[in-house]
Amino acid sequence: MNDDISPRLTAMRDALVSEVSTASGHPAGRRRRPTRGAVVAVIAAFVFGGALTGGLTAAALPGSDPDAAIETALGTTARYMVADVNHGAVLGAPTFRTAHGDTTLTLTHRPSGADRVVVAWACIDGGEPTVEVDGTAAVGTRCGAREDPDEPATGWGLAAVDASGDATVSVSAGDGDRYAVWASWARAPRIAAASAQQDAETADGVVTLDEYRTAFNRLVACQAQAGQPMGDVPLSWYDGRLWNHLGHGTGPWYEYSIPGTDVDVFDTQCYPREFSEVDSIWQGEHPMPEDPPASPAG
Numbered sequence: 001m002n003d004d005i006s007p008r009l010t011a012m013r014d015a016l017v018s019e020v021s022t023a024s025g026h027p028a029g030r031r032r033r034p035t036r037g038a039v040v041a042v043i044a045a046f047v048f049g050g051a052l053t054g055g056l057t058a059a060a061l062p063g064s065d066p067d068a069a070i071e072t073a074l075g076t077t078a079r080y081m082v083a084d085v086n087h088g089a090v091l092g093a094p095t096f097r098t099a100h101g102d103t104t105l106t107l108t109h110r111p112s113g114a115d116r117v118v119v120a121w122a123c124i125d126g127g128e129p130t131v132e133v134d135g136t137a138a139v140g141t142r143c144g145a146r147e148d149p150d151e152p153a154t155g156w157g158l159a160a161v162d163a164s165g166d167a168t169v170s171v172s173a174g175d176g177d178r179y180a181v182w183a184s185w186a187r188a189p190r191i192a193a194a195s196a197q198q199d200a201e202t203a204d205g206v207v208t209l210d211e212y213r214t215a216f217n218r219l220v221a222c223q224a225q226a227g228q229p230m231g232d233v234p235l236s237w238y239d240g241r242l243w244n245h246l247g248h249g250t251g252p253w254y255e256y257s258i259p260g261t262d263v264d265v266f267d268t269q270c271y272p273r274e275f276s277e278v279d280s281i282w283q284g285e286h287p288m289p290e291d292p293p294a295s296p297a298g
Contacts, residue, residue: 107169
């Protein structure tokens with residue numbers, strides 16, 4: 001696992017999971033671990049650009065100045081995605097601008113530790129802009145379709161930058177396209193490298209059930225040592241739309257919960273160090289059925 005990428009899911013997915021969990025009565029803390037494809041998608045979103053789109057109603061935000069309200073909303077989005085979702089940090093004083101057509105923002109006075117630029121924007125009128133950081137497009141960052149044409153839609157991204165010097169955010173749009181853009185220095189999270197044991201378990205590209213069990217036990221031990229115990233988690237099988245712990249059906253998998261808060265140890269330390277690659281290979285070898293019940297039977 002790359003040492004500066006968090007395997008945490010995007011905020012959009014978290015929000016959807018929370019909404020579905022609330023509506024269905026299932027606790028939001030229970031999460032199926034992401035497949036390799038999901039982790040890769042999050043990595044791409046975190047390195048090259050975001051995965052958050054949606055409506056932004058300036059009139060509903062604090063303050064009477066619509067531009068100030070949009071600035072506040074974009075800053076909140078960027079800080080939430082960088083800090084709360086991916087465990088990095090937004091650094092220094094941000095820059096904000098509303099504009100038509102093409103514009104450029106230059107970030108100077110790089111804070112110590114800054115290795116990224118985070119940018120968020122709102123599509124206010126007309127088409128959406130193209131955003132680049134130091135000449136590299138923020139891939140995948142789009143404002144998206146608007147349900148209400150009077151509500152700006154938003155996008156965000158985070159891009160790696162050179163180790164020193166200023167950074168430039170370039171926005172290209174038509175002369176009639178009005179948008180707002182917010183940018184700031186940031187620091188990527190520090191992600192633990194895979195342990196020697198996990199490297200050995202994945203060296204041949206195949207994970208046995210014993211290796212899967214052993215790696216998960218290390219994850220549990222790591223969490224317990226950090227003061228965030230996961231409790232007793234049995235292996236679960238799936239048979240006839242029912243879960244069981246008796247070895248019947250397809251599987252097995254570990255289905256477990258982590259707290260909805262204070263997940264930085266799990267995301268940046270225990271999971272990547274002890275289980276992420278083993279888990280990804282195992283899930284690739286043992287794909288879960290589509291739309292199973294939310295949790296195994298007790």
